[in-house]
Amino acid sequence: MPAILHVEGLNKTYGEGASATPVLRSVDLTVEAGEFVCVMGPSGSGKSTLLHLIAGLDEAGEGTVELDGQDLSRLSGRERTLLRRRTVGYVFQFFNLLPNLTVSENVALPLLIEGRPKAEQAHIVQPLLERFDIQGRAHARPHQLSGGEMQRTSIARALAAGKPLLLCDEPTGNLSQKAGQEVMETLRAVCDEDGRTILLVTHNPRDAAFADTVRFLVDGKIEREHVLRGPGLTVEDVHGSLSALSI
Numbered sequence: 001m002p003a004i005l006h007v008e009g010l011n012k013t014y015g016e017g018a019s020a021t022p023v024l025r026s027v028d029l030t031v032e033a034g035e036f037v038c039v040m041g042p043s044g045s046g047k048s049t050l051l052h053l054i055a056g057l058d059e060a061g062e063g064t065v066e067l068d069g070q071d072l073s074r075l076s077g078r079e080r081t082l083l084r085r086r087t088v089g090y091v092f093q094f095f096n097l098l099p100n101l102t103v104s105e106n107v108a109l110p111l112l113i114e115g116r117p118k119a120e121q122a123h124i125v126q127p128l129l130e131r132f133d134i135q136g137r138a139h140a141r142p143h144q145l146s147g148g149e150m151q152r153t154s155i156a157r158a159l160a161a162g163k164p165l166l167l168c169d170e171p172t173g174n175l176s177q178k179a180g181q182e183v184m185e186t187l188r189a190v191c192d193e194d195g196r197t198i199l200l201v202t203h204n205p206r207d208a209a210f211a212d213t214v215r216f217l218v219d220g221k222i223e224r225e226h227v228l229r230g231p232g233l234t235v236e237d238v239h240g241s242l243s244a245l246s247i
Contacts, residue, residue, distance in 0.1 A: 089158030
């Protein structure tokens with residue numbers, strides 16, 4: 001069975017000529033189904049760009065991204081969109097909830113896009129609201145929620161359509177320490193209990209310690225020698241690697 005994600009020789013540069021800025025350089029990354037993998041690096045190291053390329057939201061200069069066994073470079077724009085809809089759930093730092101929709105409607109959005117019947121949407125959404133303890137906020141709009149409630153809503157939305165891969169871009173970046181801890185415990189449970197695959201990018205050692213494997217993105221490259229593998233990773237383990245890499 002092929003890995004759910006395989007990245008090889010990935011390069012991305014913004015601008016041209018004298019103003020060209022390399023962001024990713026010869027990045028290799030493989031994520032097996034059911035893994036929780038973290039790519040860690042400082043702000044501006046190319047973490048978000050990497051996720052955009054994996055999701056087919058942007059195109060690489062060189063290299064390949066194989067998502068669920070399909071090479072994105074061989075697909076049309078519409079084919080990439082359909083593959084993304086089928087395969088990828090996205091959890092953003094800034095939540096990206098639609099402000100005019102309620103919590104229930106935001107969670108149901110992927111199902112609505114797929115044309116699922118209303119009764120089926122309700123059958124899927126209600127258990128997710130209960131699981132993430134936001135059932136009491138079902139009719140609230142995003143501006144009425146706490147940061148933790150907004151992120152739990154975002155995670156529920158990412159899970160609603162049953163997509164096997166969750167891409168998480170600094171998901172605790174706008175949360176308090178307590179709310180961030182709860183969100184990371186939620187993501188860990190989603191991997192362990194649901195068998196979902198998670199690729200997390202973060203600069204936060206606490207968040208990274210929840211992963212099965214931690215890779216380090218430095219100056220646009222994923223370090224080959226410094227890899228942390230669980231179970232039982234600690235924040236101290238991550239700090240030790242950061243110190244060794246002078247990040």
